[in-house]
Amino acid sequence: MVATTFAADTPNLVAGIVRETGVAGNWEWWAFLLTGMLTVFFYARLWRRSGVTTDLEFYELRYQGKSAAFLRGFRAIYLGVIFNIIIMATVCLAAIKIGNVMFNFTAGETLWIASIVTVLYSLLGGLKGVLITDFIQFIIAMVGSIWATMYILDLPEVNGMQNLITHPNVASKINLLPDFSNTELMMGIFLIPLAVQWWSTWYPGAEPGGGGYVAQRMLAAKDEKNATWAVLFFNLAHYALRPWPWIIIGLASLIIYPNLESLATAFPNLDPKFVKDDLSYPAMLTFLPAGLLGLVITSLIAAFMSTISTHLNWGSSYVVNDFYARFVKKDASEKQKIIVGRISIVIMMACAGLLSLVLEQAKDAFDLVIQIGAGSGLLFILRWFWHRINPWSEITAMASSLIIA
Structure with missing residues (x-):
């Protein structure tokens, strides 16, 4: 779970947020810790106890009739294909920027190389292979x-942590809480995420009530206890431990690259539309010595592959189990399911690569995903306990948020 949410775009996103709105800007996603802990204490055991293979099978366990079946198929396409492609496109966008900064690759070259390698081992490995890698x-x-x-x-320009946090370009960015005198900023990055966003929005890896690839991992756990502890560790690592190296690098980038013009000057061969604050993370990595740079590049490639492979595996499982085998060919053989799964993997990867060429920065994609997932979160929390939640409630919430976004 932690590896999957550590995508190649995640360091870029965090560094970009830090440059734009400071450390406090991370409350836009830190607020999702609340829904994560809700999953730990209430939903992890319920998911594992359900005994389903994918979280979409839960719909026909929870609801009944044709509307439940329709919801299952709708979610398979909505999440497994549409939503999945958007998420993978943001990861591909990060790969494009890293490929240009580190290797001077064009966008097309980066996408071809990264996609072929990841698709191949996703096709061959399955979920177990994805988990091990x-x-x-x-x-x-x-x-x-x-x-x-x-x-x-330790770079001379940065000169240690003490100099970093006292530098004029950085001092105003290090507060954990936003400036409450700036009402608009405080509302946008702190109050709304903590008061509303965490329970109202469906976001991959932070689904209210669990779901997605988090549910996939819980369902694959040995038992309920292991599922609960796995989600607890995920939340600890995801929110409390992992982002701080990226935050520090984002702050340090303000000293070396104080504005977008300095980034554009440093990387003249990069398409100007990609020169945004999220470029600062790969830009800072160019200062690393050869051996360490190789390790970090390997880690970024690993992050790209782990996330893309999980999303491909997750999406294809939806397409095969919850759409094809449920509605198209109910008596499909295992061989036919494998073929459909592999075809869906290739198609989703191709669509994600094409969409990534339209996006410009990680934050834009993050905001788009938040908008698409808005409004449906509370239903996913309450459906376990309130009998009045029905399939059409969920369908209406998902369809309306997609149209409005």
């Missing part, structure tokens, strides 16, 4: 990011 890749990624942070702090 995720575990290894996460260790590599964290070692690389922490080591890189220590090296960047």
Whole structure:
């Protein structure tokens, strides 16, 4: 779970947020810790106890009739295909920027290389293969990011942590809480996320009531106890431990690249539309020595592959189990299911790569996903306990949020 949410775009997103709105800007996603802990104490055991293979099977366990079946198929396409492609596109966007900064690759070259490698091992490995590689890749990624942070702090321009936090470009960005005198900023990055967003919005990895690939991992756990402890560790690592190297690097980038013009000057071959604050993270990595740079690049490649492979596996499982085998060909053989799953993986990867060429920065994609998932979260929390929640409640919430976004 932690490896999956450590995508190649995650360091870029966090560094970009820090540059734009300071450390406090991370409350936009830190607020999702509340729904994560809700899953730990209430929903992890329920998911594991349900005995379903995918979280969409739960719909026909919870609801009944044709409307329940329709909801299952609707969610399979809505989440497994549409939502999934958007998420993977943001990861591909990060790969494009990293590929250009580190290797001077064009967007097309980066997408071709990254997509082919990831699709191949997603096709061959299945969920077990994804889980094993995720575990290894996460260790590599964290070692690389922490080591890189220590090296960047020792750069002459940065000159240690004390000089970093007192530097004029950084001093106003280090507060954990936003400036409450700036009402608009405080509402946008702090009050609304804590008061409303965490329970009202469906976001991958922070689904109210659990769901998505978090549910996939809980369902694959040995028992209810293991599912609960796994989600608890995920929330601890995801919110409390993992982001700090990226935050520090984002702050350090304000000293070396104080504005977008300095980033554009440093990387003249990069398409100007990609020169945004989230470029600061890969830009700072160019200061690393050869050996460490190789490790960090490996960690970023690992992050890309772990996230994309999980989303491909997750999305194809929806397409096969919850759409194809449920509605198109109920008596499909295992061979037919495998073929459909592999075809869906290739198509989703291709669509994600094309969409990534339209996006410009990680924060834009983050905001888009938040908007699409808005309004449906409370239903996913209450459906376990309130009998009045029905399939059409969920369908209406999802469809309206998608249209409005």
